[in-house]
Amino acid sequence: MTQQYNKPLPHPQGESDVYWQKAKQHELWLRRCDECGKAYFYPRDISPCCFSKRTSWMKASGRARLHTFAIAHRAPTPEFAADVPYVPAIVDLEEGPRMATNIVGIGEPTPEKLRIGMPLVVTFEDVSDTIALPKFRPA
Amino acid sequence: MPRAAKKKSVAIVGVAESDQIGKVENKSSLQHHAEAAYNALEDAGLSIKDVDGFLTAGYSSMVVAEYLGITPGYTDSTAVGGSSFIIHIAHAMAAIQAGYCEVALVTHGEAGRSRRDRPSADPAEPGQQFEVPYGFLGAPIGYSLAARRYMHEYGEDRVRQGMAEVAVATRKWALKNPKAYMKDPMTFDDYHNSRWVSWPFHLLDCCLVTDAGGAYVVTSAERARDLKKKPVWVQGAAEAHDHAILSQMPDLTFPISRETGKKALARAGMTHKDIDLAMIYDSFTYTVLASLEALGFCGRGEAPDFVANQRTAPGGSFALNTSGGGLSYTHSGMYGMFLVLEAVRQLRGECGERQLGSPKVALINGTGGYLSSTGTVVVAVD
Numbered sequence: 001m002t003q004q005y006n007k008p009l010p011h012p013q014g015e016s017d018v019y020w021q022k023a024k025q026h027e028l029w030l031r032r033c034d035e036c037g038k039a040y041f042y043p044r045d046i047s048p049c050c051f052s053k054r055t056s057w058m059k060a061s062g063r064a065r066l067h068t069f070a071i072a073h074r075a076p077t078p079e080f081a082a083d084v085p086y087v088p089a090i091v092d093l094e095e096g097p098r099m100a101t102n103i104v105g106i107g108e109p110t111p112e113k114l115r116i117g118m119p120l121v122v123t124f125e126d127v128s129d130t131i132a133l134p135k136f137r138p139a
Numbered sequence: 140m141p142r143a144a145k146k147k148s149v150a151i152v153g154v155a156e157s158d159q160i161g162k163v164e165n166k167s168s169l170q171h172h173a174e175a176a177y178n179a180l181e182d183a184g185l186s187i188k189d190v191d192g193f194l195t196a197g198y199s200s201m202v203v204a205e206y207l208g209i210t211p212g213y214t215d216s217t218a219v220g221g222s223s224f225i226i227h228i229a230h231a232m233a234a235i236q237a238g239y240c241e242v243a244l245v246t247h248g249e250a251g252r253s254r255r256d257r258p259s260a261d262p263a264e265p266g267q268q269f270e271v272p273y274g275f276l277g278a279p280i281g282y283s284l285a286a287r288r289y290m291h292e293y294g295e296d297r298v299r300q301g302m303a304e305v306a307v308a309t310r311k312w313a314l315k316n317p318k319a320y321m322k323d324p325m326t327f328d329d330y331h332n333s334r335w336v337s338w339p340f341h342l343l344d345c346c347l348v349t350d351a352g353g354a355y356v357v358t359s360a361e362r363a364r365d366l367k368k369k370p371v372w373v374q375g376a377a378e379a380h381d382h383a384i385l386s387q388m389p390d391l392t393f394p395i396s397r398e399t400g401k402k403a404l405a406r407a408g409m410t411h412k413d414i415d416l417a418m419i420y421d422s423f424t425y426t427v428l429a430s431l432e433a434l435g436f437c438g439r440g441e442a443p444d445f446v447a448n449q450r451t452a453p454g455g456s457f458a459l460n461t462s463g464g465g466l467s468y469t470h471s472g473m474y475g476m477f478l479v480l481e482a483v484r485q486l487r488g489e490c491g492e493r494q495l496g497s498p499k500v501a502l503i504n505g506t507g508g509y510l511s512s513t514g515t516v517v518v519a520v521d
Contacts (some may be wrong), residue, residue: 008271011262040148041386042269068288068391071338076276088280088337090386098388100270111338116291133272 105137150370152495153183157352171248171352192240196223219437220507225514248352301443313463375407400434415498
């Protein structure tokens with residue numbers, strides 16, 4: 001599986017190393033602004049809410065709700081041809097931030113199986129020796 | 140008071156496409172830039188030697204200016220997606236008013252269909268890390284995610300019908316435009332039966348992918364009055380963006396034209412009632428619905444009713460995207476340029492079979508990225 005994975009992989013940057021290291025341990029971690037207490041996504045050292053350097057890492061619950069989704073029927077690049085139809089989605093994490101992901105664990109995706117607002121839980125797909133992608137499945 | 144130009148300080152005086160648009164094999168994006176520049180200058184009755192300001196997107200203005208053989212004293216590579224060429228109108232205006240240049244050339248060229256290579260992205264960009272690995276690639280997926288949220292808020296069936304109305308009406312305009320890529324009529328059944336690209340988008344919710352260039356020339360009132368064509372005066376403009384990647388968009392149903400529409404109209408000293416033609420970037424049918432609401436032509440969630448019964452088709456009461464739009468005329472990748480060309484031609488009365496009587500005022504609204512950036516400009520003739 002790991003050898004055959006040919007889809008685009010994230011290239012961690014200095015300020016996202018922790019995020020991807022934790023993901024590899026199957027944990028979802030977020031940055032939090034200690035100025036206002038809000039979690040934010042995607043990770044960066046200076047917070048986008050307050051433009052503060054007083055920021056820290058926190059472990060997320062892994063619970064989320066479906067904010068929106070699509071069902072990709074046409075592969076955007078050849079690497080995704082084996083995946084269609086797949087479900088690009090945006091989820092509202094319990095801690096507040098929104099993130100892009102895929103909804104998995106529903107078999108062949110159809111609009112009827114997906115309901116905006118439905119509860120979801122994080123699951124991790126190990127795609128390389130260093131990367132696991134956080135995805136979501138129905139809770 | 141008659142609806143007509145109130146401000147006459149800066150005008151668009153020349154517009155053109157590249158020599159051929161549609162499927163043009165073996166021409167690079169830069170060739171489309173140059174041909175469109177050549178044709179727009181000819182349309183204006185100006186020479187390349189008159190150009191002292193240069194604006195473009197896609198490539199750096201350095202690259203295109205060198206290719207054209209010009210040495211601009213004002214340079215602007217503002218690149219925020221397909222809206223860039225709307226925003227360039229305002230930047231050209233500001234530069235002319237500040238005395239930085241007198242004749243500004245704005246060019247676009249994109250061999251969207253036939254180009255030989257695609258640029259690779261910077262892996263450090265947030266989208267490459269946090270969206271692309273999930274198959275968030277290309278505009279249809281991003282915009283369909285936004286459209287699905289809008290359907291959830293305002294009702295799937297009526298939104299679907301609104302999207303169909305836009306697709307069908309826009310095709311009717313294209314059939315009146317000899318330069319349009321799509322030549323066949325579209326029925327509602329054609330729309331509903333077209334295959335899924337990214338649900339909830341059918342193929343016929345999506346813009347074309349063509350090869351095309353476009354260019355326009357902006358100059359001062361003093362220069363404009365002596366030129367070949369009727370000046371199209373810039374009345375008011377505004378620009379903004381509120382995110383880059385889709386998952387960071389504050390509200391998927393309410394793009395940042397919520398700000399630029401209001402500001403551009405206020406700066407023009409006009410209201411929605413003054414607008415004879417709306418040229419609204421139609422990357423997707425949904426983009427039109429969301430933009431109509433954000434621009435304030437109707438309330439939130441009302442756009443499906445606003446476009447009902449082919450209101451935006453030829454003969455309808457709201458003139459929209461009379462070129463046939465990105466959906467049916469041409470869409471090279473960053474389509475915004477072509478909104479400007481059509482607005483100028485309609486105000487000059489050059490549109491042949493699709494000409495709208497004698498429109499005086501047009502609103503142009505470009506959207507770029509993933510509903511990320513907008514530029515709104517109001518233009519008018521005497």
